[in-house]
Amino acid sequence: MVRKTKEEAQLTRQQIIDAAREVFLTRGVNRTTMQDIARQAGVTRGAVYWHFSNKSELFHAMREQVFLPLIDRMDDTLLVAQMENPLASIEQFLCGTIQTLEESAPIREMYEIMMIKCEYVDEFSDVLQQILSNCSGIIDNIELAYRRAKEQGQLHAGQDPALLAIDTHLFFVGLLNMWVKDTQGSQLRPRAMQLIASHMALRRA
Amino acid sequence: MVRKTKEEAQLTRQQIIDAAREVFLTRGVNRTTMQDIARQAGVTRGAVYWHFSNKSELFHAMREQVFLPLIDRMDDTLLVAQMENPLASIEQFLCGTIQTLEESAPIREMYEIMMIKCEYVDEFSDVLQQILSNCSGIIDNIELAYRRAKEQGQLHAGQDPALLAIDTHLFFVGLLNMWVKDTQGSQLRPRAMQLIASHMALRRA
DNA sequence: TTATATACAAACACTGATGTATGTAAACAG
DNA sequence: CTGTTTACATACATCAGTGTTTGTATATAA
Numbered sequence: 001m002v003r004k005t006k007e008e009a010q011l012t013r014q015q016i017i018d019a020a021r022e023v024f025l026t027r028g029v030n031r032t033t034m035q036d037i038a039r040q041a042g043v044t045r046g047a048v049y050w051h052f053s054n055k056s057e058l059f060h061a062m063r064e065q066v067f068l069p070l071i072d073r074m075d076d077t078l079l080v081a082q083m084e085n086p087l088a089s090i091e092q093f094l095c096g097t098i099q100t101l102e103e104s105a106p107i108r109e110m111y112e113i114m115m116i117k118c119e120y121v122d123e124f125s126d127v128l129q130q131i132l133s134n135c136s137g138i139i140d141n142i143e144l145a146y147r148r149a150k151e152q153g154q155l156h157a158g159q160d161p162a163l164l165a166i167d168t169h170l171f172f173v174g175l176l177n178m179w180v181k182d183t184q185g186s187q188l189r190p191r192a193m194q195l196i197a198s199h200m201a202l203r204r205a
Numbered sequence: 206m207v208r209k210t211k212e213e214a215q216l217t218r219q220q221i222i223d224a225a226r227e228v229f230l231t232r233g234v235n236r237t238t239m240q241d242i243a244r245q246a247g248v249t250r251g252a253v254y255w256h257f258s259n260k261s262e263l264f265h266a267m268r269e270q271v272f273l274p275l276i277d278r279m280d281d282t283l284l285v286a287q288m289e290n291p292l293a294s295i296e297q298f299l300c301g302t303i304q305t306l307e308e309s310a311p312i313r314e315m316y317e318i319m320m321i322k323c324e325y326v327d328e329f330s331d332v333l334q335q336i337l338s339n340c341s342g343i344i345d346n347i348e349l350a351y352r353r354a355k356e357q358g359q360l361h362a363g364q365d366p367a368l369l370a371i372d373t374h375l376f377f378v379g380l381l382n383m384w385v386k387d388t389q390g391s392q393l394r395p396r397a398m399q400l401i402a403s404h405m406a407l408r409r410a
Numbered sequence: 411t412t413a414t415a416t417a418c419a420a421a422c423a424c425t426g427a428t429g430t431a432t433g434t435a436a437a438c439a440g
Numbered sequence: 441c442t443g444t445t446t447a448c449a450t451a452c453a454t455c456a457g458t459g460t461t462t463g464t465a466t467a468t469a470a
Contacts, residue, residue: 046447050447178378
């Protein structure tokens with residue numbers, strides 16, 4: 001029984017991607033073999049090599065599948081309704097990201113893989129550049145929001161929107177990092193929302 | 206010409222550690238082979254295996270050699286003279302760490318390896334726990350400083366030292382992350398000190 | 411002075427992973 | 441209904457890396 005339907009083939013492809021994510025998480029990207037992935041997906045290496053020419057391609061496919069929609073959502077949150085209440089939109093952006101991590105296991109796993117289960121060398125080094133350019137976009141959007149907030153007198157006087165934006169972004173990066181590393185969920189995860197509120201409260205006039 | 210002096214042997218050991226750090230940085234920890242390290246150190250695998258039983262042991266030796274002194278320095282900065290001017294001591298702690306990164310290539314390389322050239326699985330997963338417990342210590346010290354600052358009326362009213370401490374720590378984590386990833390040195394590195402000043406200025410009464 | 415331990419180099423045995431090539435049954439196009 | 445392509449499974453060839461063992465010249469202890 002070989003030669004599945006096109007739809008069945010797409011299903012296998014998806015199963016392979018899911019399997020890769022699961023194995024990457026436990027074994028790390030580098031130590032994960034095509035055999036590992038195939039076993040986890042319930043297929044042979046033949047199937048994996050049919051859909052992806054190598055591990056790097058599979059990695060990128062897995063990453064883009066969860067990351068691209070996520071980035072879209074981020075952009076939406078930060079740009080939409082930024083006019084009315086800019087500080088609230090920043091806060092909602094931060095909270096929304098954490099909430100997404102809490103709700104979606106695949107996204108949570110992706111973050112963990114990207115942060116502590118992947119070495120950014122050779123074929124993977126360009127991913128870092130993508131991440132950096134994505135960060136630049138986020139900073140720009142946050143800065144825009146702070147600028148609007150300042151115009152509306154919602155900030156303390158003498159605060160530079162550009163510096164505030166980077167400060168918030170660094171807070172964000174640190175939060176994501178520690179949130180992911182706090183696998184036990186005992187230290188930081190329960191306090192994430194409170195920390196975001198506190199961070200934003202510091203800025204409000 | 207075999208059988209070196211004890212001192213010469215210690216030198217080779219150090220050369221191997223240095224070589225490991227250099228190769229880890231370019232090839233990533235997992236892809237680095239004992240052969241790579243030996244070649245970089247100008248010895249054979251025999252020498253490497255003589256000093257270290259495997260790559261994991263070598264990794265831990267390299268990490269501890271630069272990390273332990275660093276942690277000591279951190280503790281000193283945060284605890285010493287914390288009484289007089291707590292906010293300044295926090296700022297000095299942050300600036301000092303960045304300055305250390307700028308001045309010491311080995312430490313800079315270590316951070317880069319730990320952040321984006323290492324997968325925290327199996328033998329390496331305990332390193333994460335060490336990092337987390339180290340973070341707890343830093344947070345505690347920062348909180349202590351903020352508590353003192355509040356007693357001395359240097360903070361705005363209604364600010365919780367505990368939340369401030371975590372906020373600063375997350376800023377710190379984010380800063381280190383982005384600083385290391387900004388290898389080109391064009392984006393964040395030149396502004397690091399300014400960002401620290403701005404971060405602390407937000408808190409001052 | 412001699413015996414022994416040291417600090418490696420060189421050689422060996424073994425395993426595991428990769429990529430490819432081949433086989434094949436069923437889906438699909440005509 | 442038939443030829444061709446698809447979606448895999450299976451088998452093969454190759455190689456790189458690991459850990460260990462052996463060899464050996466010399467430092468060092470006695």
